[in-house]
Amino acid sequence: MIGSAPAPLAAPRPAGPGDATVRHLRQVLLWPLRLLPRARGAGDNAPPWQHLRDMADRSPWREVVDEFTGDREGFHERHYNEFVSFLPVVQRFLFGEGRAGRDSERDDSGAPMRVFRRNDIAAVRVTPRPGDAPVRLDIVHVDLYFFFDVDVVMLNVEVAANDMPLALAQEVLYRFGRAYPAGWDAQGRALNCLSALEWLGADGSVLARSDAQDRDAFLAHVAEHRAPRVASHWAFVLAPLVADHADHDAALRVRQIEYYRMPMMAYLALDEPRSLARGDFIRLGLVTGAASADAALPYGEQHLADFEQRFCYDRFWADGGAAPNTRYLCSGHALVVVGPAQSPFYGCRDRGVLAQFRHQHFLLFLIAHFQKAALLMFSDRLVEALKGLDVRRPASVKRFKRAIRSSFEGFLRFTHRYWFHEISDQAQVRALFQMCAEHLKLDSLYGEVKERIQDMNAYLDADSLRRQANTVVRLTVVTIFGLIGTVTTGFLGMNLLAEADAPMSQRLAIFALVFGLTTALTIYTMVKSKRLSDFLDALSDEQLSSWRKLKALGAVWRPERHDD
Numbered sequence: 046m047i048g049s050a051p052a053p054l055a056a057p058r059p060a061g062p063g064d065a066t067v068r069h070l071r072q073v074l075l076w077p078l079r080l081l082p083r084a085r086g087a088g089d090n091a092p093p094w095q096h097l098r099d100m101a102d103r104s105p106w107r108e109v110v111d112e113f114t115g116d117r118e119g120f121h122e123r124h125y126n127e128f129v130s131f132l133p134v135v136q137r138f139l140f141g142e143g144r145a146g147r148d149s150e151r152d153d154s155g156a157p158m159r160v161f162r163r164n165d166i167a168a169v170r171v172t173p174r175p176g177d178a179p180v181r182l183d184i185v186h187v188d189l190y191f192f193f194d195v196d197v198v199m200l201n202v203e204v205a206a207n208d209m210p211l212a213l214a215q216e217v218l219y220r221f222g223r224a225y226p227a228g229w230d231a232q233g234r235a236l237n238c239l240s241a242l243e244w245l246g247a248d249g250s251v252l253a254r255s256d257a258q259d260r261d262a263f264l265a266h267v268a269e270h271r272a273p274r275v276a277s278h279w280a281f282v283l284a285p286l287v288a289d290h291a292d293h294d295a296a297l298r299v300r301q302i303e304y305y306r307m308p309m310m311a312y313l314a315l316d317e318p319r320s321l322a323r324g325d326f327i328r329l330g331l332v333t334g335a336a337s338a339d340a341a342l343p344y345g346e347q348h349l350a351d352f353e354q355r356f357c358y359d360r361f362w363a364d365g366g367a368a369p370n371t372r373y374l375c376s377g378h379a380l381v382v383v384g385p386a387q388s389p390f391y392g393c394r395d396r397g398v399l400a401q402f403r404h405q406h407f408l409l410f411l412i413a414h415f416q417k418a419a420l421l422m423f424s425d426r427l428v429e430a431l432k433g434l435d436v437r438r439p440a441s442v443k444r445f446k447r448a449i450r451s452s453f454e455g456f457l458r459f460t461h462r463y464w465f466h467e468i469s470d471q472a473q474v475r476a477l478f479q480m481c482a483e484h485l486k487l488d489s490l491y492g493e494v495k496e497r498i499q500d501m502n503a504y505l506d507a508d509s510l511r512r513q514a515n516t517v518v519r520l521t522v523v524t525i526f527g528l529i530g531t532v533t534t535g536f537l538g539m540n541l542l543a544e545a546d547a548p549m550s551q552r553l554a555i556f557a558l559v560f561g562l563t564t565a566l567t568i569y570t571m572v573k574s575k576r577l578s579d580f581l582d583a584l585s586d587e588q589l590s591s592w593r594k595l596k597a598l599g600a601v602w603r604p605e606r607h608d609d
Contacts, residue, residue, distance in 0.1 A: 065210075065211040065315055065316075065317070065320060065321060065325075066208060066209070066210060066211065066315065066316065067206075067208075067209045067210070067211055067214045067313045067314065067315055068207065068208060068314045068315060068316065068386035069205070069206075069207055069312070069313075069314040069386060069399075070205065070206045070207070070209055070214050070217075070311070070312070070313055070314075071185075071203065071204070071205050071310075071311065071312040071399070071402065071403070072182075072203070072204050072217065072218060072221060072222075072309060072310070072311050073201065073202070073203045073309060073310040073311070073403075073407060073410075074200070074201065074202040074203075074221070074222040074307045074308070074309050075199055075200070075201055075307060075308045075309070075310070075410065075411060075414055076199065076200040076201075076202075076222075076224070076279075076307040076308075077197060077198075077199050077302065077303055077308075077414055077415070077417070077418030077421075078197070078198050078199070078200065078286075078299040078300065078301060078302065078418075079196055079197060079299060079300045079301075079302045079418070079421075079422045079425060080093050080196040080197065080198050080297070080298070080299060081196070081289050081298040081299065081300055082196075092159075092191070092193070093191055093198065093296075093297055094108070094159040094161065094191045096296040096297055097161055097189075097285075097297070100285055100296075103285070104284075104285050105163040105164070105165045106161040106162065106163050106189060107161060107162060107163070107164075108159065108160070108161050109160040109161065109162050109188070123400045123404055124404075126400070126401075126404070126405070127404040127405055127408065128140060130405045130469055130471055130474050131408070131468055131469050131474070132465075132467065132468060132469060132470065134465065135412070135465055135468045135469070137157065138157045138158075138412075138462065138463060139157070139158065139408060139412075141157055141158075157192065157193050157462070158190060158191065158192055158193070159190075159191040159192075159193075160188055160189070160190055160191075161188065161189045161191070162186060162187065162188050162189075163187050163282075165246060165247075165252070166184050166187055166244050166245070166246070166252060166282070167183070167184055167245055167246055167247040168181055168182060168183050168184055168244075168245040169181075169182050169184060169204060169242060169243065169244055169245065170182075170241075170242070170243045170245055171217065171220075171221060171239050171241070171242050171243075172239060172240040172241040172242075173213065173216040173217060173220055173239060173240060174216065174220075174240055175234060175240045177213075177216075177240065179241070180206070180209070180213065180217065181206075181245075182204040182205065182206050182217070183204065183205045183206065184202070184203070184204055185203040185204065185205050186201070186202075186203050187200075187201070187202050187203075187282060188200075188201040188202075189201070189286075190411070190415075192415065192419075192463075194455065194458055194459075194462070195415075195419050195422070195455075195459060195463065196422055197415065197418045197419055197422055198286070198299060199411065199414070199415065199418070200282065200283065200307075201411075202222075202282070203403075204221075211313075211315070211321075211325065211335075212335035212336070213335075214313060215325075215328055215329065215333075215334055215335040215336075216334055216335050218309065218311050218329070218332055218379075218381075219237070219332055219333060219334035219335075220237065220238050220239045220334070221239060221242075222306065222307040222309050223237065223238040223239075223276075223305055223306055223307070224273070224275055224276060224279055224301065224305040224306075224307065225238075225257070225263060225273050225274060225275060225276050225305055226238050226257045226260075226263065226276070227305070229260050233258070233260055234258065235257040235258055235260075238255075238257050238276075239255065239257070240258075241254070241255060242254065242255035242257075242278050243255075243278075244278060244281065244282070252281065253277060253278050253281035253282075254277065254278060255276055255277060255278040256276060256277040256278075257276050262274065266290075270290040272288075272289070272290055272300075273301065273305065274288075275288050275301075283299065285297060286298070286299050287299070288300070300425075302418060302421045302422060302425055303417070303418065303421065304378075306378070308378055308379070308410070308414050309332065309378070309379050309380075310379070310380045310381070310382075310402070310406065310407065310410055311329070311379065311380075311381045311382070312381075312382045312398075312399060312402045312403075313329070313381070313382070313383050313384075314384060314385065314386035314399075315383065315384075315385065315386055316385070316386055316387065317385070318370050318371075318372065318383050318384055318385055319370055321383070322341070323342075323352075324336060324341045324342050324343070326352075326357070326372065326374065326383070327342060327343060327344075327349055327352055328343055329374055329381050329383065330352070330356045330357070330374030330375075330376055330379065330381055331343065331356070331376055331379075332376070332378065332379045332381075356374055356375060356376050356480075357372060357373070357374055358372075358373035358374075358375060358473075358476055358477060358480065359372060359373075360472075360473065360476075361373075368384060368397075368398050369385070370384060370385050371383070371384035371385075371398055372384070373477060375477060375480040375481060375484065376484055377413075377480075377481055377483075377484025377485040378484070380406060380410050380477065380481065382398060382402050382406070384398050405474055406474075406477065409468060409469070409474055409477055409478045409481065410481060412465065412468060412478070413478060413481035413482055413485055413487065414481075414485070415463070416463065416464065416465075416482075416487055416491075417485050417487060417490065419459055419463065420487070420490050420491055420494045421490075423452060423455070423456055423459070423494050423498065424493075424494050424497065426448065426452050427449075427452060427494075427497055427498065427501065429448070430444075430445055430448035430449055430452070430501075431445075433445065433448075446505055449498075449501045449502060449505055450502075450505070452498055452501075453498050453501075453502045456494070456495070456498050464491065466482075521578075573601055573602075576600060576601040579597060579600070580597045580598050580600070580601055583597035
């Protein structure tokens with residue numbers, strides 16, 4: 046499920062002071078997007094991944110048969126270590142119910158995750174800043190993660206490189222993984238993103254280029270749609286998934302629900318990780334780019350005074366232990382691992398820090414950001430439901446009720462299937478997940494969304510009770526006034542008209558006349574039931590005078606006055 050083995054590490058060579066070299070770099074991007082329903086009337090309730098299957102002849106995406114459901118030869122020790130790192134309830138979410146359960150009739154209804162991969166992109170050539178030399182990064186894999194019963198898809202891109210200067214690595218981590226430019230400088234150059242990017246095929250051909258420098262295209266899109274425009278190179282990777290404004294009839298439409306900087310993980314193996322300055326760790330942990338010539342720290346010293354306490358996990362930041370001289374940096378948006386390149390287990394496929402980074406750490410990072418994306422998706426759905434509500438139109442009110450009920454039911458299923466406070470009993474996995482959750486403020490976001498959904502659901506319940514109460518009042522009024530005629534005509538079994546022996550046609554005519562009059566009187570009573578109810582309230586009030594009670598009776602037929 047996680048991709049191919051890492052490339053062999055280069056032989057270590059000493060680096061001078063201030064000239065650290067990253068012997069091996071991994072960067073993992075994880076971009077959460079909301080899946081939008083198809084246009085009304087499409088009549089297709091198939092899960093989103095089914096559309097990718099149906100597009101196999103015109104789409105580069107292919108479903109991944111992961112190691113847990115494949116042959117025994119494809120199942121290795123790293124997959125076992127990945128599996129046992131998590132609690133049973135999390136195992137069922139991440140890995141499903143085993144081969145028997147996956148091959149059953151519940152294949153498309155019970156599988157918790159679906160993974161699709163495209164293999165046509167072999168590398169990416171990036172130019173961090175204008176004037177920099179292009180850098181080639183190998184593509185390890187490009188995946189899409191779908192989740193059962195949650196309208197969220199996550200794009201996962203992993204790249205690798207060897208022997209890269211630390212400053213260049215910091216710039217790549219900072220600039221790669223932006224959905225669109227944050228702006229442009231006075232010369233028209235895109236800010237904070239890569240100066241140039243090209244996706245490369247296996248033969249070295251250019252598959253797609255970034256258009257981040259095309260300022261007019263981005264400005265025109267925002268002016269027309271009031272929504273950001275995804276850069277062309279990311280649109281290429283996502284296809285046939287399209288942005289919600291691109292094609293309203295597309296089977297797979299997505300919408301951005303988070304910040305335009307994609308959450309990322311990074312792994313850096315250096316000759317001497319302890320030689321890095323405090324400012325280097327701060328820039329890596331907060332992903333701020335390389336240091337400028339006149340600034341040792343990216344922010345003020347007071348702001349960074351508690352950096353180590355808030356963002357560093359230093360259980361292995363020592364000369365001994367299972368992973369000596371390894372530091373974990375977690376800010377919620379990023380999870381960065383820095384360690385020694387000469388460790389015998391750092392490049393190991395089945396064990397060691399790199400294997401844990403690509404398996405256990407990736408999954409805990411995915412869970413945290415999936416939970417956040419799902420909560421933001423539910424919040425987005427509530428906003429859409431309110432935006433389409435027009436209380437003057439019954440059809441709009443009915444759609445609003447269905448949308449809120451659907452959100453409430455979906456949120457309940459999300460809570461019981463995907464909401465975890467603890468995912469592992471292993472100290473490291475548990476601590477890193479808690480750091481991610483705290484920095485992402487998952488608990489407060491969950492409480493906020495839950496409160497909003499409950500408020501809307503309580504409003505619907507109160508509205509239903511109000512409608513039921515109004516119905517009971519109307520029925521009570523009809524019953525009271527109908528009781529007068531019932532008692533009058535039925536007293537002692539009296540028959541005012543002795544027509545028992547009359548001809549059948551005459552009896553039918555009398556029946557029809559009485560039925561029509563009774564129906565008309567009942568309908569008229571229902572029409573006036575609200576005012577009649579007010580009259581009955583006045584009639585039962587002993588403090589009102591007879592004159593005011595007569596005025597209340599007259600109000601039943603008085604024209605209603607509308608205030609301007």
